[in-house]
Structures are given as structure tokens and as C-alpha cells.
Amino acid sequence: MLTRPPMPPSPVSAPVLPRPRRPAGARPAAPPFWRSLLPALALLALVTRLPSFRLPLWNPDEGYLAVQARILADGGVLYDTVVDRKPPLLPWLYETAFALFGDQSLLPLQLCAAAAQLLTAALLASIARRRWGDAAGRTAGVLHLLVSIGLNPEDAQAATFEVFILPCTVAAVWCADRGRWCGAGLAVAAAFLTKQTGGAVLAPVLFLLWRHGPLRGPLFRTAFGFCLPVLYAALLTGPHRFLFWTVTGSGAYASFTGSELHVLFRGLANTLILSFACAGLVPPVLRVLRVARTGAADLWLWFLGAAGAVVLGFHFFGHYYLQLMPPIVLLATAALHVLPARWRSRAVLTSAVTCAVFLAWGLLAPRPELAHVRKVATAVKTRTEPRDRVLVWGMHPEAYWLADRKPASRYLTAGLLTNYSGGRNGPQVGEKYAMAGAWPLFRAEMAARPPALIVDDSRGKPFAPERVPTLRRLLAGGYEELTTVDGAVLYVRSPSAAPAPPR
Template sequence: MRFLPPRTTSLLVLLLITAGTLWLRWPAFSFGLWNLDEAIHATAARAILDGGVLYRDAIDQRTPLSYYAVAGVFAIFGENNLWAVRCAIALLIAGTGWLLFLAGRTLRGGFAGIAAAALFVLLTTAMLYAGDANAANTEWFVAFFTSAGAAVLLLGGTKPSARQIFLTGALFGCAFLSKQPALLDAAAPFATLLYLGWRANRPPRRLALTLLTLIGGWLAPVLLTAGYLAARGALGDAIFYTWIYNLRFYGPETTLADRVMSALLPFRLLGAAQPGLLALWFAGAGFVLHRVLQRRPEPAEQATNPGLLFVAVWSLVALAGAAAGGRDFQHYHIQFLAPFSLGAGLALALLPGWLGSARSRWLRVAAALLLALVTYHTAVLALSARRPNRVVPVDPSMRVSNHIREHSNAADRIFVWGYHPDIYLLADRLPASRFLYASFLTGLVPWTNGAPGVDTSYAIVPGAMDTLLRDLAASRPLFIVDCSAGPNRFWSKYPLEKFPPLHAFIRAGYKQVESHYFLPQGFRLFQRKEPGEIVPEEAFPLLPPAVTDQFTLGTLGSPLVPVRASARHGADVTMVDRHLEFFAHAPSTITYRVPANAAFLRGGFGIRPGAYAPENKGPTDGAEFLVRWRPDGGKEEILFRHLLRPRDEPADRRVHGFRVALPPHQGGELELVITAGPYENTASDWTYWSDLLLEYSR
């Protein structure tokens, strides 16, 4: 494209990159939900459009820019329009590629720029896990703003103007406002300006003024944002959740070893997808270090060394920022793939020259083989980028979300007790509290301290429960979803009963609905009582008559109906493989009044297979089955007791039969009890009785 003017070339490259990015990512735009972050962004954005302020009315622990950007897209194209958000992200990715093109062309010509742009688009689209590659992540904004800052500063050559330096700082400040680890990326322009001042022997005062210009640019968007938050009473909460919480609770959950392993993740991915490119990048990194660190560079080298230093420092600090969380989420490393793509593009630009001018025949052969290997793997990536089988599991909360949407209107609010902001998005309802997910109220630090036996109370945000109850009292949500009845992102360890104030609030104003439908899916759904509706106190622990009457105990005469039955997490009666099954999620009790001539009780009991299936991330740890006898005028006794632990004992995975004799009596109460086991953990305790029969003859 040497025959075209630079501006025309730039515009043409921008159009080609944009068209290519949209073509590659178009099939992913219409997918329901790619990852949890999309749900958090959508829920926070709707709260913002409803007049809320981030951190004051919608809490998350990242800096605010991406949330307001999603709110802007919703304002233009409609709320919860994730298709439009993903299209906007694709344009952001194309813009990042174009900025890398400008930076690469400045440092080593058009080929380097085109290679950098193409690599960034392809690697971030085809190399990462589908849920990370296609979702609207904060890291896309980090990559865009840092790439923009790189392009602005590098276009200034060895003498960037004060305006360019200030703008560079402002762009890196916007990257920080997208995600906190981008603070480290600002070290790249800072180190480059220091290097330029040292090489040019600039007076300390002038060098200090240059650095202050960069810092002033960085502070400009940060202080404007702080002023906005302060004016709306949200600055204190913003500082707490974006900094204090992360430093006190979130960050310490990972170790230095975790961070080292996280830093290695992009290289493992690149080694699998682009081994030749990775080898070339490491070779180029060594070459850059040699060039930058030599004491007496050649005159021709002095003009390019500052740019190479910028790329080297940017790559290092972006990798450190991506690994700072110590977690293995691939989307964290989008931040690093921007400088990596630029560095790889610069290294690739060397190969055509080696092919034509290298004196060593072996060097020419090696260059040709390396270029062929990179080209082959790039073609494979390009062809696989639109493959249709890149899917993620369907969200298990879709059914309860659909029920909420069908039985409420747009003005109704809901609250989700769990780590499931997806429900707000899928139900298309606004949150009733500033807590978009409830981990701040329980101390859960997702993906780290979620094991059932770990006490997380140390990480509860002080005063969070009081704040939640004030929010709920003010908004009076129509529905409250309890995610603790199943393995829903670690939430089985946080049943409502462990949080008495919230439990009491729900008992006082809500009733459980559709338990037979949602409990087997791991959710409890509570609906607000109608004005004046009276629900007896016993109705919360006891099953309603419509359900209790189904638990008829078979006899040779008329079947017996329970006098009472309770199942905190729901119950139902179904036919399973021609067996009459009384599903009663532990803990549960079914009580029958039996006549004087009753002699034996027989039947079966067990735990449903899904409770201990390998794919169940929160399996049952067991349940105990008891038959308790209370004769009229006599002493209570346990006639039968059996503990099942199907997760650990394969023999406990079948239906177990039993037959117990009732002592001589004149009538009494027979109770069938299921407890949550020795550890009182109700997670996935999908327990049942089957084929119960009361015998009268001895």
C-alpha cells in the first residue's frame, strides 16, 4: 500500500479490520449469556438507567467505565440488548486492532502494523475459551485505551508534544477506570519518557514537567469521575468496593504461586494455538532487551529504541496486571494480548527481510519455516473462529427466571439471595437492592473460599446485612429467589436459616411458591404476600394441605392422610419407574395418626441420582432416614435409623427397602423423618420415601 497516502491507508485498514472482526464474531452476538460478568454489567447498567449511581445503588468491585458504557448502549438500543453490546465490543476490538496497526506501522512499517492488528483480532476471538472470548468483558476497554495511549505516544517519535503526552496519560487513566490492574500499564509511557529524557540529557526540571504532564493527563479522567461520584454521594462506597474490599478480602485469597501460574496461562494458550509465533515473540523480546540495554546504540537505533522500550515495558506490566488476581480466567489476559500482538507483529516484520538479505542459508531456511508455521496456524485460527460448536452450559436459573417474568410486570423488582445476577437479566427485572449478588453479605470470595467446610464470615462486609434489609424494606420486591437449595455457585453453604434477620424478613412478608417445581432445580422462590393476606405461622415450615394430602400411606383399608408434614425446601409426589415416590427434601417430617391394630410399616427410601452425580458441583454429603413412634400414653422411640452417603459410598446409591414392627399399642403417631445428615448440610439433599405401606396383621 505504499502508493496510497498514509491517511487513505489507515482508513482502508480500519474498514478491513472492522469488517473482519464483525464477520468473525457475528455468530456469537445472539447467544443468551456468555459469562457471569455480562449479567453483572447488564444489571448494573439497568440500575444506572433507572437513575441509580454505581456503588451507591448497584455494587460491583471494579472501576466504573465499562458499566456506564453498557448503560449507554442500552440507552440507545434498548435495555438488556446484549446483541448490541457485543456488537459494540466487536467495534471496540476492531478499533484496538487499528490502533495497534498505527503503533506497529510507526515502529517498523505497514507489515508490522497489519500483523499486530490481525493477530489481536484472531487471538482474542479464536484462542480463548468461548465464554471469555465472546463476552462483554472489562478487559476489552483496558486493551482499547492502552492501545490508544500507545499509538498516541509512539506517533510522537522521540519528541512527543505536551498535548500528546497529556492525551496519553488521559487514555491510560481511562484504562484504569475500566479495571484497576490497568494502573500498572501506565508504567510503560512513564518509563519511555524517562528514557527519552535520559538519552537527550534533558534538565531535571524539564523532565519533571514532562512526567507531570503525563500524570496530569492520567488524573484528569480519574478526578472527573471521582467528582461525579462525590457529588452523588457514592465516592466513599466506590473507594471501599474498588480498593479496600479488593485489598482486604478479594486479593489475599490468592497466593503468589497462584499469580505466577496465572502469568503462565497466556503462554500455555499461545503454545497450543501459535507455537511458532510464541517462539518468535520470545526471540524478539531478547532482541529488544539487547537493543534497549546497550550503552551506546547506533544513531539509527536511537530513534527506535524508545518505542521498543515502550512495547517491552507495556508487555511486562500488562502481564503482571492480568496475573494480579491470581485466577485462571482467560479473559483477564486480553489486557496482555494487546502488547503481545504488537510485539509479535514487530517480530514478524523481521522475517521477510531475513528471507531476502540474510547471509546465512540456515537463517533464511529458519525464517521461511517460521513464517510458514505462523501463517499456517493463523489460517487455522481464522477458519476456526466462527465454528458453531463454541458453546457454554445453559444457565440453570432460566426456569425460575421465566416464572418471575411471566408473573410480574416491568415495574416489579426482585432480589436474588445467591451469586446469580443472571436471574435479573433473564427475568428482565430490576434488582431490589444495591447488592447485585450476595457474596458481600456472606463472605464468599468466588472461586476461592467456596468449599462447603470453609467458614467465610471473616470476609463479610461490615453492616452489609443491615443495608440489605433497608433496601428490601424500601423496595418491597415481588419475588425473592433463594439459590441455597442446590449447588448454585457455592451457595448451598448459605441457607437462609443461617441469616436470621433476612430469614425473619422473608417469613414475615413472603410465602414460598411452586416448591415442587423449583426445588429439584436448586431454587426456592418466595412471593410477596398480598395486602391483608394472612398466612398462618405454621404455613412456613408445614406443607400446604394440597401437597400433604398426596402423601397417603397405603393400607389394606382406607389410605391414611398425614396429620401434618413439613419439608423446609419443598416436597412432591411422583411416579418414578412404577414406584410411588414421596420426594421430601431434607430436612423433612411426615406424621401419620395410625389405629390400634397397625403392626408393620414397610417401604423404601433413597436419594435421587442427580444429588451425587459427577457434574454436580455441590453434591449431597448424605442424609439420615428415621421412623419415629409415639404411642398414646407411651414413650417415644426410634424404630428405624439409616444414614445414606451416596457420594462416598456406592452401595448407598440404590433404593433401600425396610420393614419395621410397631410395638403393641392402642394407637399413636408414626413419623417419617429425614435429617440433613451429621453436618446439617442441606445441599442437594434430594431425598425420598417410596411405596410406603402400613400392615395390620401380625
Template sequence: MSPARRIGFVAALTLLALTLWLRWPSLGFSLWNVDEAIHAAAARTLLDGGVLYRDAVDQRTPLSYYAVAAVFAVAGENNLWAVRLFIAALVAATGGMLFLAARAIRDPTAGVAAGLLYVLLATSVLFQGDANAANTEWFVAFFSSAAAAVFLTGGALPSLGRLLATGLLAGCAFLSKQPALLDLSAPLAAVLYLGWRQARSARAVLADLAAIATGWGLPIGLALAYFAAHGALRDAVFYTWSYNLAYYGPEITTATRVASAVVPLQLVGTQPLLLVLWLAGSLVIVHRLLQRQPAPAESASNPALVYLAVWTLAGLGGAASGGRSFDHYTIQFLAPFCLGAGLVLAHLAAVARAAARTRSLRVVAALILAGVAGHALVAAWSARERTLPEDPSIRVSAYIREQSAPADRIFVWGYHPDIYLHADRRPASRFLYASFLSGLVPWTNIAPGRNTAYAVVPGTMDTLLAELTARPPRYIVDCSAGPNRHWQKYPLDDFPALQGFIRARYRLEKPEQFIPQGFRLYVLLAPGEAAATPAAPPLAAELAATLPLGTLGAPLAPVVATAPFGAGASLVEGRLEYFAHAPSSLVYRVPAAAAALRGSFGIRPGAYAAENSGPSDGAEFIVRWRPAGGAEQVLLRRLLRPRDEPADRGLHTFRVTLPPHGGGELELVTGMGPADNSASDWTFWSDLLLENYR
């Protein structure tokens, strides 16, 4: 074995052993982040013969999902331990590719430094939930690093075969995640630079560019052909491209994206000495590349430095392109950063070894190297034992697993695919998380009062209901009972079609156990079983007549009124108060002339008084509008929690405008608080008046 091969073999074994040692404690953790749960749920659908985007929806390109499915096929379904072991090998392999690339640019010392840095920083500089999780960016980093290694080890002018392979690997990076498209710019820029410096013909340069483009297009074309053959091409293009451009991307401004480019530098800046050295090395590279007359030795290595510089900028742009500052986005930048830093450390090592240098300079260089190495090793060592709190969905998931059969399916109304994983049950719908149906765009439009209907993908609710009807899940989990990734914004009341489906076929299971945990669990009714919670009986006609809706003409009596715990109208401090203990519903049929409804609402002070041993935990006030022949709209929704929020006490006035219409129904609803507990929910409406057009 040649010395070069021996060094490469030892480096590969060292990188693999170090990566496994660093990541071993993290392999068995239940769930590091939500992306792992999405991958696991999608992979099980794929193993059942499903096709991504048609039978399991996510918005990233497909390679990592099929890779996880392949691991599951070998190691067993939901085996995240095996998936993370595979990711650890991928991290080590990425370090190996950086070793080859850095050795080709400078020497084996640079290769060892670049590879070791990547393995150490990949463990320590990111938030633990991102550092240890099976993220798509690990695939991006591997394929982009492999493309760099193939290109840079090709000598002064890589062959057409190498250029084809470089493009193919860059295409696989893009199939891992869309921002990797930017990494393709590195080999293209290097080829153009070579053509300029070597005065090559335009035909020769175009042939090289075409080889890279052809290689890039091969895996992309095969993926498109696969989805077309399975009737999923339209869905694949929509969710991986159109959705991101039309829904996901516009939530972030250009200024925010630019600002988020600082995040990767902040993360690697936890190694401040290394960051300073990298910045200094980057300035040297820029200076060299801007020279009009480089020395012969510099001319030979400048194409590789062009590749590195453009790849670094592309990685930084890719990390910032989402504009959301998640730590795992930085992985795309981490690979070229470590390659550049490895070159700088190799230069310092050469200074420390050079007999021609002064002793003081050699000592300083050695001390800097020791400081960088020591800090990186200590940080990685400390990061080995980091962990996270368990997700609260584990308990409801365990119940589902105990009370259902392995063949049963479930559906989760929320952004919580974790439950599919923890319950070890397959999803009953293609929607592994429900943001496409609610308009939630992680994590931008999460303000409690912000309406996200604009981001609902048209037709998704019809698709969901068709799937649930064709294959009713054993359990449905409603995550809106608590602040589960902001899902309290999306109670089933706001989605009447889905709510009606559940009411007709399911009953609430153990609400006293799971609602305080933030979940409502619905179980499928057995054949012949009636719903456990029938609709509340209507109020007596004479009682309903005491709750008329005032108008500028004659008052309107409710056509439907329910208030199981009591209702009535009375004068309170000069106001006409409609007391309707939550839960309650008052439905009024209004004429075409109705223009707006105004009034006020609140919770009686005794409900949250200090001496009340069973105080109200809050109540919700909703005004719904159902125009004749039109879709239902929510005109007002307000949760009051006066026991905990002083601003929620007293009287709250409102005025809602009705859209132009030809008549319809107004429903005034009071709902129980966050825990579905009706104790002391003494809710009322006051001075209600329906305004007419003039």
C-alpha cells in the same frame, strides 16, 4: 488521499469486517459469563438514576458499567446483542490502534500483522465464555493500545500534548479495571529512557512525566468528583480499592499470583509457532536494549521498544495480579503480545521479500509466515461456532417474568445476577450478588466446610434488609437449594435476620417445580394473606419431657420442641436415642456453667435401604447457640446423604464448645435434604450430654 492514509483506511475496514464476521454468531447468545449479567443489572440501575457503588455494587472501576448503560439507553435495556456489537467494534478499534503503533515502530506490514493477530487471537485463544463476553478487559486493551499509538506515533520525542493524551487514555484504562494501573509504567519508562539516551535536563524529563501524570489524573479526578457530588465517594473508594485490598486480594498468595503469569503464555501457546517467534523476538529486543553502544538506527527505535517491553511486562503482571487464572484476564496481555508478534512477522515478511537473501531462506520465511497465518485463521474460524450450555436459572427466571409486571423488582440470594437479566426485572437492592453479605470470595474460599464469615462486609445485612423493607421485591430467589456457584454453603438458616424477613412477608412458590432445579422461589404475600407454611406446632409437653438433654447434674427438658412427623426417645443398642423425624427442632435453655455439648447423630438405616421405595435424599444436622444478649452462632452443620455417600452412614460423633457466656439456648435442628423432601428422613440424636465447667 495519501498512500499511508489509504493503507490505514483499508486496514480499518478489514479489521472491522473480520471482527464482525468472527463474532456475529456469538452476539445473540443468552449469557456468556456472569460479568455480563452484573453489568446489565448495574446498567439498568444507572438508567433509573442510580449511582454505581451507592445503588449498585461491584468491585471494579466504573467505566465499563456506564458504557453498557449508554448502549442500553440507545438500543434498549438488557440488549446484550447491542453491547456485544459495541465490544466487537472496540476489538476492531484496538486492532486499529495496534496497526498504528506497529507501523510507527517498523512499517505498515507490521501494523497489519499486529492488528489482524489481535482480532484473530481475541476470538480463538480464550475460553468461549470469555472470548465472546462483554468483559471489562476489552476496554483496558483498547485504551492502553490507544495510549501506545498516541505515544509511538509522536516521533522521536512526543510533544507535551501527546504525553497528556497518553496519560489520559491510560487513566481511562484504569477506570476500566484496576490492574491497568500497571500499563501506565510503559510511557513513564519510555520518557525516562529518552531522557537518559538524549541527555535531557532533569527539568525537561520531569515536565514530560508531569504531563503524563496530569493526563492520567484528569479522568480519575472527574470520576471522583462525580461520585463525591452524588454522595457515593466513600462507597466508590471502598468497593474499588479497600475491599480488593482487605478481602478479595488476600485470598491469593504471592506464589499463586506469580504462577498464574504462566496462564497467558499457555493460552497464546495454542499457537505454538507464533509463541516461539514472539519469544525469539523478545530476546532480540532485550539484547538490543542492553547494548551500551547501539547503532544510530537502533537508537532511534529503542525508545519504542522500551515502551513495548515494559507494556508487555505490565500486561503480563496485570493478567496475573488477580491470581485466579480466568481467561479474560489475558486480554490485557494480548494487546502488547500481538504488537510484539506483529513486529516479528513483519521481519519475516521482509526476509521473504528480500532479493538479497538466499532462495532457501526466503522460502523458509514464507513457509513460517504461511504456517502462522493458516493456524491463526483456522483456529478463529473454528471458534466462531463455539457455544455453552444454558444456565439452569433460565426456567425460574422465565416463570418470574410471566408472573410479574415489568415494574416489579426481585432479589436474588446468591451469586446469580443472571436471574435479573433472564427475568428482565430490576434488582430490589444494591447487592446485585450476595457475596459481600456471605463472605464468598470468587472462587477461593469455596470449600464446603470453610467458614467465610471473616469476609462479610460489616453492615451489609442491615443495609440489605433496610432496602428490602423500603421496597419489597415481588419475588426472592434463594439459590442455596442447589450448587449454584457454590451457594449451597449459604442456606437461609445461617442468616436468621434475612430468613425472618422472608418468613414474615413471603410464601414458598411451587417448591416441587423449582427446588429440584436448585432454587427456592418466594413470592410476596398479598395484603391479608397468611404465610402458607406456618410454624410447626410444638410437641405435647409429656412427649417433650421424654427428650431431656443430659447434663452432669440434672437433665434439662426442652423449652421448645417441634417435630411434625414424630419424635421419641428409646434405647437402641445400648444408646439413648432421640428420634426426631426431620424437620425438627429441640431448644434447651442452658445455665451459665455449660461448657460443651457432645453426642452423636445419624439417619436410621431403613431410610436409605435398597428395598425402601421412597428413600431419604439426605438430611442436615445443625446445632445453634443463642447466648443471652448475644448473636446467634452455628456450632455444627453437617449434611448426611447416606444413600449416595457410604461414609455418611452409621453414627457420627461430635463435641462442640460453647463460648464463655452467662446462659443461653441450644437448638438442635434436623433439616430436610437438598430437595426439601422429608420422605424417610428418619433422623436421630444420640447420647447427648451437656458438660459443665469444673
């Protein structure tokens, strides 16, 4: 006999349970790590970079890059019609910013510099969080932005090479820490193509690669990631010119001889300034060195590589020290992780106080050299026509940019023609110490298109015309003194001078 199968039970809606109440006095759940940290870091980055927006520019490197960008936008060729000892990435960035936003202001580049510091802080926070937890991640990000302006404002606030190196170097370590070897090679290449000393980060990358395990595959991917963009940049600019201007042509510049005491004093002064900025970071690192090991061998190698980059060339300019900040921050974060919580609070508070000192310095300090260059640029602009080319014989290429006049030579400073900065205002300054082949090209430029105005801005320095025979003959053969502006002597073409040959 067939029996009907039992009917399924009718669906019954699940009872609605009351939401559990949070006990009185209990804290709400913490927001996600990045959602809470990134806005705070962005605000801190803008606050610490406020002085950079105060002036049109902070140092001659910004002026050099601005003039380069204008020449490139006008059809110039890097390492040919305009030259410098630096790799091409930052001149291209300036050129792109000028194409998008105009070339009358560096505000877009100043915002890019703030974004570079923000990205650096975020990457450091990510590295620290992966190694030591959320609290360490927040500490690393905040500490970096607090110490990032811990130098003379003209070094820390300028939108120049070392600021844009930082996110590339930290990204290289970030990728290597995660075994992303091609990305690590690309980041090292980006650092190198921003400034040669950025390649020092290859040391911790290779150490992490060695510690990771088998070498063949990771080493090939790292080398591929590094070589591809470097070779591409060399092809774009000309391999022989790229090699000369970024590597082989700077032998006289990277020399220890010349004004040794002056240079060593500068190095000591900038080291003391950085030590004051890192007053909250150094004590925990020294404390941990005595009581425990943090497993931070790669960070120490990174620090030593950055220190070698500071020493390389024996100039010790303040902006060189920016490369030391990321490894110092991570070393301090590693130390604070194993110390009691009061050490972290003390480090952050001390860094905030020193940051306030440097922030006030940047907002209030006078800039007499910028005032001088502005006076010279105003005089040049009022005494020339927009189509005229001028020669500013000095170390302030920003005068061309402020005056809105084209340079008469591919050599934008007297340093490339006399080794003034390389010779450190000492005995190794003069025509015979110039970049190889520079003076024949300079003479050809002056003969083909004599400048309408020459500004002698040497003001008694070793590259004054009386110590540079070619320039002295150029002035004597076709120019007469017009006026003096704040110590700079202006010369115009004399009526008896031979007319310039047709272009």
C-alpha cells in the same frame, strides 16, 4: 534614438506527451496503507466476533452491567442504590447504549466490543508501522484480531471490562511513543476507569517518558491527563464511595487464600488456552531472544505489567488474560521483522488456524448456565407482576435483566455479601467476609421493602441459606417455598407475613 522593445514571444501550448505505459506484467501501484488495511481489519473484526451475536449474553458480568444500566436509567445512583467493585466508565456506557437503543438487547454493546477490537488492531498496526514499516503494521493488525478470541468464548466474546480496556491501553502506548504525554495520561485514565487493572499500562508509558528525555514537563502533562478524568469521575460518584468501591473495599477479594489448588488449576488451564491461541507468535519471539535484540524494552515492560494485572487478586479468570494480547502481538511483530519472510507467513497461517478453532468453539459450544438462568427468569416473570421487586440469591444477576424485574437490593449477587468469588468457594465465604457495612444495608432494604419473590439459586454452593444466618431468618420469618426450577428454589411471601411498611 528610441528603439521599440522586442515583443514577447507568443505563447505556445505545451505539447501533450503520451502517458507512459506500464510494462507488461508489472504490478499496479499499491493503494495507501490505511485505505487497504482498515476495510480488511473491519471485516476480520466482525468475523472473529460472530459468536458474540449468537446469544443474548455470554457471562454474568454482562448481566450485571445490564441490570446496573437499567437501575441508573431509572434514577439510581452508582455506588449507592447499585454497587459493584468496578469503576464507573462501563456502567455509564451501557446506560448510554440503553438510552439510545433500548434495554432489551445487548446488540449495540456487542457491536461496540467489535469496534473496540478493531480500534485496538488499528492502533497496534500504527505503532508497528512507525517502528518497523508497512509490512509490520499490517502484520500486527491482523495478528491481534486472529488471537483476540483465543480464550474460552465466555471470556473472549463477552462485551465486558477487559475488551474495552484494550483500545485504551494501546492508545496510551501509542501516545507515549509519539511524545503526546497528555493524551497518554488520558488513555491510562480511561483504562483505569474501565477496570482498575488497566492502570498497569502506566509502566511502559513512564518508561517511554524516561527514555524521551527531560522529565519535568512530560511528567506533569501525563499526570494532568491522568488525574483530571479520575478526579472528575470521583466527584460525580462521590469521592469516598468511589475510593471504597474501586480501591479500598476489595481487600478480601484480592486474597490468595481459599481454594488455592482450584484457582491454580484455573490459571494453568487459561494459560494453556492462551498459549495455544498464540502458537504462531511465541516461536518467533523465542527465536529472536536467542539471536538478536529488537530494542523492545518497553514492550517487555508492557507485557510484564499486563502479566501482573492477570496475577493481581489471584483469581486467574480467563478474561483477565486479554490484557496480555497487545504486547504479545507487538513482541511477535518485532521478532518477525528481523526474521526471514517465511516466519511471517508461518505465524499468520498458524494464527488463522487457531482462530478458526476458537471461532468454531464460540459458534457451536453449548451454554448450560445460560439455559438455567433463562428457565429461572421465565419462572420469575410468570410468578410476579412488573412492579414487583425480587431477590435472586446467587451469582447470576442476568436473571433480573432476562425477567425484566427490579432487584430488591443494591447487591446484585451473593458474592458481595459473602465474598464467594473472592473466597473462591473455599473457607473464606460467609457473612463475616462481606463488603464492609453490607449486611446492615441489606437488612434495612429487606425490612423497608420485602421482595415479592426470593430465588435461592445457591444449588449447594457455600453461600446457601443454611450457611447465611440473616438470609435463613428472612426466609423463615415471612416466606414459604413455592416451587423448584432447575435446582433453584422459589419462595413467596406467606399469607401470615407482616405487611410491608409504606414506601
